[in-house]
Amino acid sequence: MHVNYPNLGFIWKLTFLIAGGLLLSSLVSSPVDPNARVAEPIVWAQNRAPEVPSQDDLAGEAVPFESFGVREQLDREMVVNTYHHSSTMLYLKRASRWFPVIESILKEKGLPDDFKYLAVIESGLSQVVSPAGAAGFWQFMKGTAPQYGLRITEEIDERYHVVKSTYAACDYLLDANKEFGSWALAAASYNMGKAGVRRDLEEQKVDTYWELHLNSETARYVYRLLAIKAIFEDPESYGFSIQPDALYQPFETRTVWVTSSIDDLSAFALEKGANLKALKTLNPWLRSNRLTLAVGDSIGVKIPI
Incomplete structure (x- = not known):
C-alpha cells in the first residue's frame, strides 16, 4: 500500500524558524545585568621548550657543547624527560626516600655525587627487571652481579638489596673509570659493558664518549643522565612543583638479626x-617465603617500626 508521508523537510525548517524567532525575542526583551559574571576565555597551556644548560659537567668533566651533535642530543633528552611527566614526577618523589642512602655510599666510596642519577635512569629508583633480565635499582645482570659481591640463590637476590647493590655499582664504576680515565666513558660502559x-x-680511533658513534641506547645514555641531573637540580624550572609533604619519606625501620633458618617468612613477619607485604617491601632481596642460613651465618632483616 502506498502511503503519502508529510513533507518533513518543510516541517523541520518551520520549527527552526519559530524557535529562532522566540530566542531572538527573549534576548531583545531581556534587560542586560551589568553585574552578571562574564565567562573567562579558555587559555590553553603551552608546552615550552626546556632550556638546555649553556654549560654543564658530568662528575666534574666538562660537556663539550662545541662538539658535533652534543647540544642537540642533550636537547632531545631534556625534552623527553621534561615532558615524560608522570615518570619524572615519580622519580623526584622517590629520590627523597633513596638519595640519602645512595649519596652516603657514593661519598664513602669516593665517587662523584652525580652518579646517584645513574640509578634514576637505570631503574627509576624502583625494583624493576628489564627484558634482558637485569634487576634492581642498579640493574645488574645475573652473570655480572657475583663478580661484584652480590649473592644470588633461590631464596636471596642481592641485586634487589639497595645498600649492597649500590656498593657493587660503585665498585664497577671505579673499575671502569680506572680503565678509561673518564667518568663519561665509565657511565657508558655501565650500559654497554667495558x-x-x-x-x-679502538675501532673508531677517538678518545671520548662525545665523539663515539654508539648503539642508540648508549648514545642517549649519558645525555639522559645529564638531563635528569638538570631537572632534579631545579625541578620547578622544568614544570615540576612538589610540596614537601608529597615526597616519599624514608622508611622507619629497625633491623632484626636472623641467625637461624626461617621456614615461613609470613609467620616470622607476624x-x-x-606482615609479609611489609617484610618483602623493606627487604625485596628476599625472593622466597623461606630463608635458609648455614650454621654461623647471620643476616639483617628490616622490620617497620
Missing part, C-alpha cells in the same frame, strides 16, 4: 609485628 666501550674506542 668490552663494548673498549672495542668502539611474630615481629609486621
Whole structure:
C-alpha cells in the first residue's frame, strides 16, 4: 500500500524558524545585568621548550657543547624527560626516600655525587627487571652481579638489596673509570659493558664518549643522565612543583638479626609485628617465603617500626 508521508523537510525548517524567532525575542526583551559574571576565555597551556644548560659537567668533566651533535642530543633528552611527566614526577618523589642512602655510599666510596642519577635512569629508583633480565635499582645482570659481591640463590637476590647493590655499582664504576680515565666513558660502559666501550674506542680511533658513534641506547645514555641531573637540580624550572609533604619519606625501620633458618617468612613477619607485604617491601632481596642460613651465618632483616 502506498502511503503519502508529510513533507518533513518543510516541517523541520518551520520549527527552526519559530524557535529562532522566540530566542531572538527573549534576548531583545531581556534587560542586560551589568553585574552578571562574564565567562573567562579558555587559555590553553603551552608546552615550552626546556632550556638546555649553556654549560654543564658530568662528575666534574666538562660537556663539550662545541662538539658535533652534543647540544642537540642533550636537547632531545631534556625534552623527553621534561615532558615524560608522570615518570619524572615519580622519580623526584622517590629520590627523597633513596638519595640519602645512595649519596652516603657514593661519598664513602669516593665517587662523584652525580652518579646517584645513574640509578634514576637505570631503574627509576624502583625494583624493576628489564627484558634482558637485569634487576634492581642498579640493574645488574645475573652473570655480572657475583663478580661484584652480590649473592644470588633461590631464596636471596642481592641485586634487589639497595645498600649492597649500590656498593657493587660503585665498585664497577671505579673499575671502569680506572680503565678509561673518564667518568663519561665509565657511565657508558655501565650500559654497554667495558668490552663494548673498549672495542668502539679502538675501532673508531677517538678518545671520548662525545665523539663515539654508539648503539642508540648508549648514545642517549649519558645525555639522559645529564638531563635528569638538570631537572632534579631545579625541578620547578622544568614544570615540576612538589610540596614537601608529597615526597616519599624514608622508611622507619629497625633491623632484626636472623641467625637461624626461617621456614615461613609470613609467620616470622607476624611474630615481629609486621606482615609479609611489609617484610618483602623493606627487604625485596628476599625472593622466597623461606630463608635458609648455614650454621654461623647471620643476616639483617628490616622490620617497620
